[in-house]
């Protein structure tokens with residue numbers, strides 16, 4: 093196999109920025125070149141073994157190459173990996189998802205979280221016959237022209253070149269966890285709003301949970317004004333709880349968008365909603381969505397094996413390890429007298445440079461410091477521990493971390509303590 097330097101150099105000449113997704117270029121001091129994954133570890137081409145708290149940016153809740161997922165994929169390989177028509181696996185996976193997330197509902201499988209949010213918003217517009225979407229500042233819903241927008245001077249502004257203002261003018265950007273502003277938005281524009289999309293636990297600005305009262309108010313406002321409430325659970329789905337935010341918060345959305353974990357680490361997105369909404373999708377309805385690779389058999393097999401393992405205790409294991417990690421990090425932080433905090437929900441966590449985790453992306457004075465966080469990431473990586481390269485991402489744990497137990501935890505905590513210096 094070619095060496096790391098050689099691969100990186102060749103990658104720089106064939107990919108913009110040397111990578112195929114921007115966050116991968118943020119790893120310091122340079123992108124990782126991976127040979128293979130194994131349980132909670134990644135092995136690099138140059139022979140380093142890293143404890144992986146990125147886990148593919150969320151999907152690998154069982155860790156790398158989990159035996160039952162590998163077996164399911166291999167079994168399916170021998171039966172074909174693209175059939176272009178219906179098979180039992182996709183029915184089984186849909187039934188399993190619905191059983192937890194929305195009994196009595198329906199599913200459309202697509203191939204990424206981005207496709208799923210695009211489809212969900214199109215569906216909301218198709219069902220209501222309205223144009224406007226409400227999103228919340230700082231949230232990320234994939235590479236989606238209608239949500240790559242933030243509030244700027246004089247109104248919403250695209251966050252990417254090439255996203256046209258004609259698109260983003262149709263999106264209202266409201267502040268997260270702000271009940272009063274949500275009420276105002278509906279007072280002013282309620283009859284034009286097709287849907288409200290949000291991550292019930294924001295996982296793209298560190299980890300910021302919605303307050304229950306905020307979700308309840310959004311539920312009330314959308315009902316009163318005939319708009320749809322869309323939970324983007326691409327990250328939190330089957331991590332926060334098997335039943336997702338609906339179970340965790342007790343608030344019922346109209347549409348749930350899933351991705352990541354439900355595909356067991358293979359490409360996936362899913363739109364879930366009650367029958368009366370879903371039947372607007374083609375071919376039963378007139379809201380278009382189609383995909384050559386939708387519900388591809390390998391993903392269905394991997395997703396099904398993953399959800400089965402989660403039901404059999406893997407979810408608790410991933411959570412338990414994260415809990416111990418949170419406790420360990422918290423202990424070191426207070427020993428050092430640092431005024432930092434750790435925010436953890438289930439198997440997701442992030443650190444903040446403020447005594448308490450922020451409640452909004454803009455709040456928590458000094459909570460975010462990409463320079464300081466980047467340095468911590470680099471120092472931990474030098475000690476064999478891979479945490480996300482940006483504080484906007486979150487650390488993920490898996491059941492494989494739990495299975496490797498105390499040794500892995502002490503290795504991580506030692507690297508953390510050493511990385512703080514002093």
Ligand SMILES: Cc1ncc(COP(=O)(O)O)c(C=O)c1O
Pocket residue numbers: 149203204205206207209232233234235291295296324325326327351352360361
């Ligand atoms: C909340 C949320 N929605 C949607 C997406 C898009 O998913 P994908 O990267 O599979 O397109 C992401 C990706 O990280 C996400 O975090």
